[in-house]
Amino acid sequence: MAVNKVNEDLLRERARYTFNIEELTNFIDGGEEGTRNRREVEDMVIHVKELHDEVPEDYLSHKERYENAVKKGCILIDLLKEHVLRHSSFDAYKPSNMYRVLSMAKEVSPVLLHMGMFVPTIFGQASAEQQEEWLHKALMLEIIGTYAQTELGHGTFLRGLETTATYDPSTEEFVLHSPTLTSYKWWPGGLGQTANHCIVVAQLYSREKCYGVHAFLVQIRDSETHMPLPGIKVGDIGPKLGFQTANNGFLGFDHFRIPRKNMLMRNAQVLKDGRYVKSKSDKLTYGTMMLVRVMIVSDAAYELSRAATIAARYSAVRRQSMPRPGQPEPQILDYVTQQHKVFIAIATSHALRLTGGWLWDAYSSLTHDLDQGNLDQLPELHALACCLKAISSRDSNSLVEQCRMSCGGHGYMSSSNFPTIYGATAATVTYEGEYTVMLLQTARYLMKAWKEALGGIVLTPTVAYMVTYNKAKPAWVNTPEAIIQGFHAVAVGKVKEAADGIEYHQNSGKDYEDAWNAASVMLVKASECYCRAIICETFWKEIQKHSRSMSRNLAVVLQQLSELYLSYWVLERSGDFFQVRTVPLTRTKFEFVSFASPKCHCQMCTGFVAHITSVVVLAVQVSIQNLTLTFCTRKRNEFDIGSC
Ligand SMILES: CC(C)(COP(=O)(O)OP(=O)(O)OC[C@H]1O[C@@H](n2cnc3c(N)ncnc32)[C@H](O)[C@@H]1OP(=O)(O)O)[C@@H](O)C(=O)NCCC(=O)NCCSC(=O)/C=C/CC(=O)O
């Protein structure tokens, strides 16, 4: 049988790389230790025969696929436990490491939510005594949990959740109940047949008063028989776009009793006599969602890097068409249109990975502050987690689709792995906070920041430029820093436009809620631009920071990737940049010609043409052309596909 030979074209491309592959690998893994850990785990997993499918999973029944995914989950976890006993170097029981190991199986694991949300919620919301009782069992998978918050009738609007948890002081128990069909929990991963415990988010009632949503740890299946306990209705919600083995389920309670101590009491408590002790902030209940949103940014980068690697390799080996009669068919990688599709996917995977790392550091410092009772950074981090989760998952999902399309018909095969990656990234755009809703959450924060900026109040770091912007001297030269300034100008303009929109609608007689709704498309745009500015600036700054400690050849290529990212997004948003104009240089104020609010239209028809050739736009155009043209042509020869 023919031995699998590596494709000649791919070998040739790989021979042309201009930098040290191991150095880039370490950079992506967060250092040599990270590469060693990852390789140890991959080596442990890759040789296990049972983890490779004899029959494509698409040809299995739903039951077979589920059983196959459970089998693989058990093998991976046993490997991990065995590995931990052999080495101490790999902290397997860090949820993120366990999560990463479980995601090495092609199928989404039915125990992913156990590691992805159940364990982190115990870490983040259980008291010390409760962690003592449950954490070890959860880490050893003696109990398998999920996170049951969403209901058939409510996913976004948490204050509208209908499941009730009513405290009965006579028995010191909570009575969980699903009063309506729409109150049934719907979606939680692993709930269908796998989990025997779950975190349930319910409206807490004590002494006939409602205290809002709180989290409870609930056993739903018998530990021995795995059958649902009396008063529990549970099952699988059925087929979906993807995630077929995530085992998403439904859960209903019929006056189901749990001990008082099963309310997660790190933040708020209910005492034996039913008295409610308030937490420092109601928002702490939402802590797990913030953690998962922060993690999703890095997950989005990882999934996109897989798709970009497949597309880059395919582009190197696929030969198609004959632009020159009689000449060999070229590699499709030589088509600039193919480069335009694939290179931005590579650049974005790096941009999101570095931004994800930056956000994780910000989250880690917040959790430290929260432990000290300092909530100051919570609003900004919530706003960042919301918009970065939304934009990273959306960018990742749309670029995964772009990578699939760049591979023609073979990209449509299940064996390409694009359908699995697409299904996973499509889910992240919706779960943990739906795209639009998340951007509107960030917009809430931006409207407050704008009011403070107008009052000259010093703002938190990611919005500080809103105050300084009116004082900045236009430094429109052809540099990435100038383009980042341009993104700041666009973000300020969109925030101002949205704020003016709300004011305009209020002045025309709408109350705040209706004015907010009428301006909500502009509010979403403002959040998108604020978020894009953060990713552009973070990517650029992180590359500058790390370049100082890396070899020049690698620094050059990573710098070009960040330049490509900047110029790509200026081109994608050139309309917004055209709206950014300077007033005569005697004044340093940037004004934003709005397309939306009527009062600006008159300026639009007169001012717009006059400014279309303003120094701002020309500088931006020149830098875009320079950056883009050089990158996509000159770089074709040097840009390393070999690392893919
Ligand atoms: C969309 C939300 C935030 C709206 O909440 P709402 O009740 O309408 O309140 P407000 O919009 O008025 O906000 C109140 C107040 O609280 C702040 N806030 C809200 N959320 C957080 C948070 N997470 N952290 C910190 N602060 C928060 C908000 O900024 C307001 O503060 P002000 O000072 O401005 O008053 C909410 O309903 C929401 O988050 N909805 C999304 C639900 C969600 O994400 N569900 C995920 C379920 S789990 C899942 O999907 C699992 C997937 C599988 C997997 O992960 O693998």
Ligand SMILES: Cc1cc2nc3c(=O)[nH]c(=O)nc-3n(C[C@H](O)[C@H](O)[C@H](O)COP(=O)(O)OP(=O)(O)OC[C@H]3O[C@@H](n4cnc5c(N)ncnc54)[C@H](O)[C@@H]3O)c2cc1C
């Ligand atoms: C694959 C997958 C796995 C999941 N796993 C879990 C899980 O393990 N545990 C769990 O608890 N949940 C889980 N979920 C549920 C997920 O969290 C919700 O689907 C998500 O929060 C969106 O809520 P929803 O489905 O009710 O959509 P809705 O909120 O009803 O959104 C529908 C539309 O209404 C719009 N909309 C809603 N509110 C507003 C508003 N205020 N302003 C403007 N527009 C608005 C949205 O933008 C959207 O376009 C999962 C979902 C998926 C797809």
